[in-house]
Amino acid sequence: MSDAALRADTIDPTPTDWGGAEMRARIRRRYAAERRFKLLGLTAILVSVGFLAFLLVTMVGNGARGFTQSEVRLEVDFPRSSLFLDPAALRGFGAEQAIANADFERVVNEAATAQYGADGPALFSPGARLRLRDTVRANPDILAGRATLWLPASTAIDIAAKSDGTADDERIHERLNAGGAVRTGFNWAFLTGSDSTDPTLVGIWGAFKGSLLTMIVTLVLAFPIGVLSAVYLEEYAPRNRWTDMIEVSINNLAAVPSIIFGLLGLAVFLNFMHLPRSAPIVGGLTLALMTMPVIVIAGRNAIKSVPPSIRDAALGIGASRVQVVFHHVLPLALPGILTGTIIGMARALGETAPLLMIGMRAFIASPPGGVSDPATALPVQIFLWSDEVSRGFVEKTSAAIIVLLLFLLAMNGIAIYLRNRFERRW
Structure with missing residues (x-):
């Protein structure tokens, strides 16, 4: 072998x-x-x-x-109460002044004491006088006799009605419930009201509108500037060290902590430009600075993913560089650009630190009328309510989080629809 x-x-x-x-x-x-x-x-x-x-x-x-609110029944005998209002006067020119001077809180306390004893006034929230005022304004004829009203319950009774109160409050609620004097229903005021010091009066509409205005300002500024910047850097900018420096800077800005943008907005928009404090215009400008790098990076990647053959074919039939970019490249890159935009907007929607730095944590008792009016935002409102001592704010904080999540899901749904609408199949 x-x-x-x-x-x-x-x-x-x-x-x-x-x-x-x-x-x-x-x-x-x-x-x-x-x-x-x-x-x-x-x-x-x-x-x-x-x-x-x-x-x-x-x-x-x-x-x-x-999203629910408990109410307690109250019998009010208006002719015997201390509310000295003439129904005819409430239809005249000085109706609002007469209502403003009326002591509705005293009327509620007197009727509650007469019906439920010395502890009766404690059964009702401070919003009871406001509900009574609105009822009288809407129907002045009610002052002519006796009326049965359902007014907001106090925080203690409201929590007890939801089986989370103390033993004493639970017993009071059981006694009221046995007599049919308490009921719990959907709280529409939570969807239409603004901030308050009483958890039974708070609403989410003021903060929701502030967030909506802030997001509109952010989108109007960040989207066109970010997309045009991505188009220039990818299609027109020369490849040199200055362009490389800009690209590195944009990538670094996308990773900068959001509170730094808040400090920048405080220094530039408030201290230097003297724009109105705690306004959606300032919040939108600040969040636009934070969102733009994300849109630029996503836009460049989307434009880069368009096949070069598309550009060559368009140039071959006589199209100009501008026509190639805006008629062919940009429409094909739009789904990717929209994906990056919605990621940046979703991040901006949930930001709290930049808005706190520019003063959007003020107590705002009425919804903003425009982008220059004082306002707050949903994340800031959630932060403020979570820091309150009253137990009634716990469930309001969770309800506000649900509204914020639904807002975010709606934004994502719109983005997915637009992305699928403009997407091209190869």
Whole structure:
């Protein structure tokens, strides 16, 4: 036997010998590693879904109660009360002045004491006088006799009606419920009102409108500037060290903490330009600075993904560079640009630190009428309510979080619709 044959007989089976023991062991280890990796990935997904489910269940469980309000029945004998108002006077020129001078709180306290005893006034929230005032304004004839009204309950009774109060409050609520003197229904005032010091009077509309105006200003500024910047950098800018420096700066700005943009907005828009404090115009300018780098990066990647053959074909049939960009490249890149835009806008919608730095944490008792009026935003409102001492603000905070999540889902839904509408299939 030759030396080559002897060497072949003594060599172990090669790795390509699928029937060999070494290869079978290697395949078993490979399959075992794959199974472990799949199990690890499945575990990560289940843990993520579990945390998400816990968050949603907690928020919905607590927030659902924030959309309801308890009311207590009150019998008011207007002719015998201390509310000396003439129904005819409430239809004249000085009606608002007469209502403003009337002591509705005293009327509520007198009727509550007469009906429920010395502790009767404690059953009603400060909003009871406002409800009584609005009722009298809407129907002055009610002053001519006795009326049965349903007025907002106090925070303690409201919490007890939702089975989360103290033992004494629970007993009071059971006694009222047995006599049909308390009811719980949907709180429309929460969707139409603004901030208040009393949790039974707070509403989300002021903060929601402030966020909406701020997002409009942010989108109007950040989207066109960001897209045009991406088009210039990708299609027209020369490749030199200055362009490289700009690209590095944009990438770094996308990772800068949001509070830095708040300090920048405070220094430039408030201290230097003297724009109105706590206004959506300032919040929109500040968030636009934070959102623009994200839009520029996403826009450049989307433009870069358009095949070069599209540009070559358009140039080959006589199109100019501008026509190539705006008639062919930009429409094809629009889905990716919209995806980056909605990511930046979603980040801006949830930001609190920049808005706190520019003063949008003020107590705003009425919704803003425009972008220059004082306003607050949903994340800031949630932050302020979470810091309140009263237990009634706990459920209001969760309810506001639900509104913020729905706002975010609506924005994402619009973005997905637009992206699918403009997407081209190759």
